[in-house]
Amino acid sequence: MPIIAAQGLTMRFPGVTALDDLTVAVEPGVTGLVGANGAGKSTLIKILLGLLPPTSGAAQVLGLDIARDGARIRERVGFMPEYEALPPDVSATEFVVHMARMSGLPPTAARERAADTLRHVGLYEERYRPIGGYSTGMRQRVKLAQALVHDPQLVFLDEPTNGLDPAGRDDMLGLIRRIGAEFGISVLVTSHLLGELERVCDHVVIIDGGRLLRSQAVEAYTAASGSLVVEVEEGRDRLGQRLHDQGVAVRPEGRLLVVDIADEETYDRIRDGVADLGLRLVRLEQRRHHIEEVFAVGSEQPHPVPQGAPR
Incomplete structure (x- = not known):
């Protein structure tokens, strides 16, 4: 059974169509979501979390309907946003415990889960320092920890390697592999660096201008x-x-x-x-072959990838 299923999703803003009759199914595992800036990735995630009602169409996440079950979806799904949204004057432990409590965990369980999760992401020794003194890589790990602390069935990771140096990207990709392989949590990860997705994903969904360009196993791309x-x-x-x-x-x-x-x-x-x-x-x-070649092929199709798409 797909963990995500969208049927004819359309989202129109004044003068802009962010999603255009998008129909796609995502199976359990680690899935990459690819598209140029403005392709509709962030809009799709907001819709799947039940935070933004689509103009038309329907979708289900973990078998729950986005129109009726938004709160239940967010109980079972973790979200690591691309944007910076961490309070600088609290420690990683305080913040992750707070997010665990917001997800419904009782105080003792929240503290235990926060300690375990911060250990998994490599911040256990630094967990009592204020977040404001953290490096970019450490802040990304805090965002990942809060997405995992309530033991979700699925996590959405929006550009998790943004701002990281090569070593930091490798570490983050290693954590993503562990989430899928060791923890048994399904992942939907967005990235503009297609080589990263080849390394960690089982499946890749490519959208262009809000429409589905390709949905295929990574092995098929990289034959x-x-x-x-x-x-x-x-x-x-x-x-x-x-x-x-x-x-x-x-x-x-x-x-x-x-x-x-x-x-x-x-x-x-x-x-x-x-x-x-x-x-x-x-x-x-x-x-x-590399996933980048899909964009070269797609540029010859009726719905080309717009200028600025990752290649």
Whole structure:
């Protein structure tokens, strides 16, 4: 049974259509929601939380109707907003306990859950410091903790890696993987960095101008291509020239050679070339597609991704 199901969702503001007859179903697991700024991602999340009534259409979250059961949906769903909304003069413990109490947990259970959740997100040692003295990465972890503290069945994470350096992004992505794999909580995560979604998501939903562009398993996006990636320590150009002279389609790409697979003999030619030239082979693997390629394909469709979409 889908955890999210939308049927013909439309949301119109004066002069703007944020969602346009959107129909999509999301199964349990970690799902990425992709779209350019203004594509309707934040509007969709507000509607699914029962905070914003759509102009038309219907949707269900965890089997509950958004029009009638908004409060019950918010009891079972956690939300990590993109925007900064943390009080600077209270500690992470005080804030997360307060959010647990707001979700209906009694005082003792709220304190226990807050301590456990802050430990899970890596803030246990810093939990009594005022949030105002936290780094961007620590504040993002506080927002994640408050979304998880009431043990929801589903969490909405809106751009959780915003403002983080590469190490911070890796840490946050690791936490998202744990939420889905270890805690058994389904996740709907938005990001404009599509490579991040390839790393953590089971499924990706792409919307464009409020309409569904694609909904598909990540494995389908990232299927193996018809090319090989070859990396040698030195002698890239010599190997490339040899393969070219043998009629193999090859092109340099940074330190790599990208070789089109014509037949099984392509592998033999690469192996023999490396051996005959006395090169050290670092990597030989089949290239995989990336989610970004969907936007290049989508730009040729009747509803192109608008300028500024992530590529």
